[in-house]
Amino acid sequence: MPAQHASGRGLFDQDQSFWGGFVVKHPSVTLFHAGDTGYCNHFKEIGDKFTIDIAMLPMGSYEPKWLLERVHMGPKSAVEAHKDLKAKQSFGMHCDTFRLSSVSYLQAHNELRTILAGDSKAREQFRVLEVGESTN
Numbered sequence: 001m002p003a004q005h006a007s008g009r010g011l012f013d014q015d016q017s018f019w020g021g022f023v024v025k026h027p028s029v030t031l032f033h034a035g036d037t038g039y040c041n042h043f044k045e046i047g048d049k050f051t052i053d054i055a056m057l058p059m060g061s062y063e064p065k066w067l068l069e070r071v072h073m074g075p076k077s078a079v080e081a082h083k084d085l086k087a088k089q090s091f092g093m094h095c096d097t098f099r100l101s102s103v104s105y106l107q108a109h110n111e112l113r114t115i116l117a118g119d120s121k122a123r124e125q126f127r128v129l130e131v132g133e134s135t136n
Contacts, residue, residue, distance in 0.1 A: 001021040001022055001023055001042070002020065002021070002042040002045070003019040003037035003042070003043060003045055003054070003074055004040045004070065005019035005036050005038065011026075013109040019042055021034040021037065021046075022031050022037055023046070023052075025050075029053045029054065030050055030051055030053050031052075031053065031055075032050065032055045032085060033055075033078065034081070035058070036058055036071075037058065037071070037072075037073065038069060039069075039078075041084075042085040043081040044085075045111070046085060047086045047087075047116070052086065052088070053087070053088050053089065054087065054089050054090070055081075055085050055089070056093050057073065057081050057091070057092060057093065058073055058093055058095070059074055059075045059077070059078035059093070059094065059108045060072065060094045060095030060096065061095075061100040061103055062077075062103060063101055064102055067136050068101055075092065075112035075115055076111070076115055077113070078112075078126075079115055079116070079122050079126055080119055082125065083122070083124065087125070088125065089126075090125060090126045090127075091127060091129060092109075092126065093128075095108040095109070095128070096109070112128065115136075
């Protein structure tokens with residue numbers, strides 16, 4: 001599936017490789033893993049093409065916005081992606097493992113909590129699992 005991210009390891013190989021997500025279809029569930037991506041219209045396109053039961057959406061390393069907004073999503077963009085996908089359940093990921101930007105530890109979780117407080121439907125459908133937690 002499409003993703004929006006920059007690539008490159010050296011001075012002369014910028015944007016020569018691709019980033020992507022994937023959809024796994026099973027008779028009882030369809031899973032979407034966004035990979036590492038910024039927010040853009042590809043989420044609506046995927047949501048129009050597939051019925052997404054579970055989405056895994058990145059929400060880390062998103063500040064400073066002027067530098068990272070195109071390649072990483074924050075909690076607000078992740079919730080928008082969830083809505084664009086029309087996912088039944090979404091999980092935030094790709095945050096609080098390594099500090100790669102000016103986003104502090106648990107900042108994404110705290111921002112997500114504030115966003116979801118004002119959106120009861122999204123609050124039921126979007127969450128971040130704690131380390132070691134399962135959905136059982």
